[in-house]
Amino acid sequence: MKVEIWSDVMCPFCYIGKRRFEKALAGFEHKDEIEIEWKSFQLNPDLKTNPDININQYLADIKGFSVDHAAQLNNHVTQMAANEGLTYNFDKAIVANSFNAHRMAHLAKQRGLGDAAEEALFKAYFTEGRNIDDIETLTELGMGLGLPPEELKQTLASDRYADDVKHDIAEAQYLGVRGVPFFVLNRKYAVSGAQELPVFNDTLTKAFTDWQLENPKPTFDTTEGPWCGPDSDC
Template structure:
């Protein structure tokens, strides 16, 4: 069964939602039959990368808040993250457009490292205060998770994977996604937001039950003969 997750690297609830979903998946008895696919989404496609302003300043400007109110909101989210074992350092976070980070994530997906890329990018942004729109930073992140440096450089110096990012965003609009994180299970059920772990667990069970009905296990009429088993026994 496939679970598609639309997310943005600079979305604080996306990292929290990732952890809560992972907790639900860890307790799901059929987790080895669940395929996770990360999808790109941009909360602010027009955002200009600006390391000279703080996240609190950025939030205050786009939302019309005072900086003190922005700090209060970020402190609240920081505590939510801490409850999931995550460390948020909004005082260090760099205001950065996430488009190139999403392109790196698509390259990682090609190598079967999509989840590792999302985790590394979230940590770089929220915990380490790194600029996720800086090519050297993205190369370091990619190499650290096992991507070839030459492929990362080629992607970042060209427009590779730009169409894939745009396709994900267009697909989200088609599905009616209005915010992230957004989890789509078996293209039948959806969970919007960083819901509690129990919600993810219930939805996983419901979606998987439907998926099993749609994809029944083949019932083979087996003629037995001499063979070798995975434990090395032959007979």
């Protein structure tokens, strides 16, 4: 069963939601039958990367409230993240447009490394205070995932996967996604936001039950004969 996750690298609740979903999946009986696909979303596509601006000031500017209030909100989110075993360092976070990061993630997805790319990008932004719009930074992160260096450099130096990012965003708009994280399970159920563990547990169970009914395992009327098996003698 497929689970599609729309997310933005600079969304603090997306990293928290990732951890909570992972915890739910780890305890799910049929976790080996779940396929996860990460999809791009941009909270602020017009954002100009600016390493000189404080993240609290940026939040205050776009939301229209004081810097102190922005700092209080970020402190609250930092505690939420800590409860999930994550370390947020908003004092080091660099305000950056996430479009190039999403392009790198799409390259990683083609290599079966989509989840690893999301993890690396989240950690780079929220924990390490790295510029996720910087080509050298993205190249280093991609190489750390095992992506071929030349393909990685060529991708980041071009507009490759730009259409894929835009397609994900357009698809989210079509589906009525208003914010992230947004989890779609079997194209029938959705979880919006970094919900608590029971919500993910219940939704996984309901979605998988439906998926099993829609995709029953084949049964055969078998005529037996001499055979060999992996755990038996021939």
